Amino acid sequence: MASEQDIQSAAIRAATRPSTLSGRIYKGITNFIKRKPLGAVGAGIILVMIVLALAADIITSNDPLKMHFRDALQSPNGEYWLGTDDFGRDMWSRIVYGAQISLYVGFFAIAIGSGVGGLLGLASAYYGGKVDIILQRLMDTVMSIPTLIMALAIMASLGQGLNNVVLAIGVVQIPRANRIVRSQALSVKQSEFALAAQAIGATDLRIMLLHIMPQCVAPWLIIATAGLGTAIISEASLSFLGLGIPAPEPSWGGMLSGRGRDYYSVAPWMAIWPGLAISLAVYGFNLFGDAIRDVLDPRLRGS
Amino acid sequence: MQAYIIRRLLLACLTVAMVSTLIFAILRIAPGDVALMVYTQGDESIQEIDPVALEAIRVQLGLDVPLFQQYTTWVTNMLMLDWGESYFHGGKVFDDWKRKLPITLQLAFMTITISTIIAIPIGIMMALRQDTWLDYTLRIVSLGGISIPSFWFATMILVVGLYFFSWSPRLDYVSFGEDPWENIKMFIFPALTLGWVTSATKSRMMRSSMLEVLRQDYIRTAHAKGLRYYIVVIRHALKNALLPVITIIGISFALIAGGSVIIETIFQLPGIGRFLVEAMNQRDYNIVQALVAFFSVWIIFANLLVDLTYGVVDPRVRYD
Numbered sequence: 001m002a003s004e005q006d007i008q009s010a011a012i013r014a015a016t017r018p019s020t021l022s023g024r025i026y027k028g029i030t031n032f033i034k035r036k037p038l039g040a041v042g043a044g045i046i047l048v049m050i051v052l053a054l055a056a057d058i059i060t061s062n063d064p065l066k067m068h069f070r071d072a073l074q075s076p077n078g079e080y081w082l083g084t085d086d087f088g089r090d091m092w093s094r095i096v097y098g099a100q101i102s103l104y105v106g107f108f109a110i111a112i113g114s115g116v117g118g119l120l121g122l123a124s125a126y127y128g129g130k131v132d133i134i135l136q137r138l139m140d141t142v143m144s145i146p147t148l149i150m151a152l153a154i155m156a157s158l159g160q161g162l163n164n165v166v167l168a169i170g171v172v173q174i175p176r177a178n179r180i181v182r183s184q185a186l187s188v189k190q191s192e193f194a195l196a197a198q199a200i201g202a203t204d205l206r207i208m209l210l211h212i213m214p215q216c217v218a219p220w221l222i223i224a225t226a227g228l229g230t231a232i233i234s235e236a237s238l239s240f241l242g243l244g245i246p247a248p249e250p251s252w253g254g255m256l257s258g259r260g261r262d263y264y265s266v267a268p269w270m271a272i273w274p275g276l277a278i279s280l281a282v283y284g285f286n287l288f289g290d291a292i293r294d295v296l297d298p299r300l301r302g303s
Numbered sequence: 304m305q306a307y308i309i310r311r312l313l314l315a316c317l318t319v320a321m322v323s324t325l326i327f328a329i330l331r332i333a334p335g336d337v338a339l340m341v342y343t344q345g346d347e348s349i350q351e352i353d354p355v356a357l358e359a360i361r362v363q364l365g366l367d368v369p370l371f372q373q374y375t376t377w378v379t380n381m382l383m384l385d386w387g388e389s390y391f392h393g394g395k396v397f398d399d400w401k402r403k404l405p406i407t408l409q410l411a412f413m414t415i416t417i418s419t420i421i422a423i424p425i426g427i428m429m430a431l432r433q434d435t436w437l438d439y440t441l442r443i444v445s446l447g448g449i450s451i452p453s454f455w456f457a458t459m460i461l462v463v464g465l466y467f468f469s470w471s472p473r474l475d476y477v478s479f480g481e482d483p484w485e486n487i488k489m490f491i492f493p494a495l496t497l498g499w500v501t502s503a504t505k506s507r508m509m510r511s512s513m514l515e516v517l518r519q520d521y522i523r524t525a526h527a528k529g530l531r532y533y534i535v536v537i538r539h540a541l542k543n544a545l546l547p548v549i550t551i552i553g554i555s556f557a558l559i560a561g562g563s564v565i566i567e568t569i570f571q572l573p574g575i576g577r578f579l580v581e582a583m584n585q586r587d588y589n590i591v592q593a594l595v596a597f598f599s600v601w602i603i604f605a606n607l608l609v610d611l612t613y614g615v616v617d618p619r620v621r622y623d
Contacts (some may be wrong), residue, residue, distance in 0.1 A: 265466055
């Protein structure tokens with residue numbers, strides 16, 4: 001039974017709730033910042049990174065690939081904000097264009113990994129039986145190869161290239177999303193509305209996509225955001241090892257490898273900026289991912 | 304118990320079989336002709352190709368028979384410890400592997416020791432001081448451990464060493480038997496780097512597991528009967544909170560397998576991880592195939608060991 005006070009406070013809340021959509025979004029954002037300050041910091045870092053990547057052409061004055069041999073190994077100055085590398089390429093431009101690559105790989109790899117993994121988990125839980133056993137054995141198999149080594153093997157086979165990197169990192173992410181969505185879908189499948197849908201003769205596809213899937217979005221989103229940081233680190237690692245994005249492209253991981261390493265004693269900024277960029281980006285995604293997890297699934301807090 | 308161990312062993316073997324198939328499949332989707340690559344030895348300027356010689360290489364590499372036969376030959380050879388030869392320098396893969404294995408094992412052992420020593424006290428501290436500034440600081444730092452890529456951390460160690468102390472790691476490998484002190488000096492920075500990176504997951508796990516145990520009734524009982532605070536924490540809580548951490552230590556084997564690839568490359572340790580990267584860069588598929596299989600078997604059996612240990616230390620785990 002709702003007491004009079006409850007009804008009253010509910011009425012007050014309803015009255016103060018912003019009525020317009022933009023108002024509600026604004027309210028949601030300020031609430032998030034208040035409740036999850038660290039998550040908001042993470043979101044801020046991500047936002048800055050996205051803006052840098054989108055505005056790359058405007059905020060840089062030098063081509064990230066153009067070599068200014070006369071200006072090689074310059075320390076940070078007015079012309080080259082973050083200095084230049086051993087080929088005289090502008091580090092600031094390379095960092096900013098590197099953000100494009102990291103974001104591209106991160107988002108598309110997670111889209112593939114979580115997308116395919118989630119759909120497979122859904123099918124696995126819904127059909128059960130043989131489909132489930134075969135799919136789960138397959139996932140076990142993929143999971144027993146260390147993720148970085150699996151990604152490296154795929155790259156060694158397919159060869160270097162942006163989209164191959166996306167594919168390699170995406171494939172490695174499939175099992176995690178699959179596990180999480182499957183376990184959620186298994187319980188949702190038993191709920192009344194799913195059974196009711198079955199009873200009135202809805203098709204399998206309809207039940208899976210319209211009735212079960214919406215209930216699996218929260219854990220799926222948690223896994224996807226948590227995976228973004230991992231994906232960016234994986235891309236950097238692959239490129240660092242010479243099996244990711246091919247050489248002249250300004251990938252953050254690739255910038256830390258190769259011949260440039262011989263110049264670190266005279267030009268330490270060449271080692272500092274790309275690593276700082278990777279760490280900040282991944283830190284941002286991890287902070288944001290933690291906050292998203294706390295908000296969507298309080299049971300997992302702190303784990 | 305015995306039946307359980309046997310069943311788990313069989314399951315592990317099944318996984319190994321499936322992993323070997325997957326690895327074989329991944330390396331067979333490679334575009335381009337491996338025989339042609341061996342023929343040109345990576346020199347792309349070679350235009351004239353002698354078809355007879357090319358065919359000879361194909362036969363020599365066993366690429367002329369159907370895929371299924373290639374697979375069965377590979378698996379039998381792997382089991383017979385005949386891992387084939389390098390495409391390029393012709394050395395026996397198994398001999399190289401045997402020579403490099405102790406290096407990676409030493410790195411793994413030191414890493415696990417270091418990361419456990421770091422992680423467990425930090426995890427306990429975070430749990431005991433939950434939601435205080437200490438907890439927050441340590442959580443932010445440990446999240447940093449997950450976020451900073453190990454290869455950058457290692458690079459910064461090298462840069463700082465070189466820039467401020469004119470120190471750089473020695474390039475020739477010294478075994479523990481030859482000179483223990485020099486050997487430890489070679490391994491300490493790689494192990495510290497990997498240890499710090501892998502400690503983050505462990506301390507976070509330790510924290511949440513400790514928090515859960517501290518809420519149990521028997522902890523309250525222990526406090527109620529007047530035991531001293533630290534006796535309760537160490538004897539009653541820690542013992543039970545350590546269980547999930549065993550799993551994480553097992554999982555860190557996986558992290559170390561991947562991490563050794565990067566760390567050995569940066570610190571120039573001639574272990575299996577670096578061996579694998581070099582082989583991948585040269586597309587020396589015989590080596591790649593054998594080493595990826597090795598790392599997977601390493602992880603499958605590490606997980607098996609974790610499960611079995613779990614059964615021994617936790618009487619609640621039932622063997623069915």
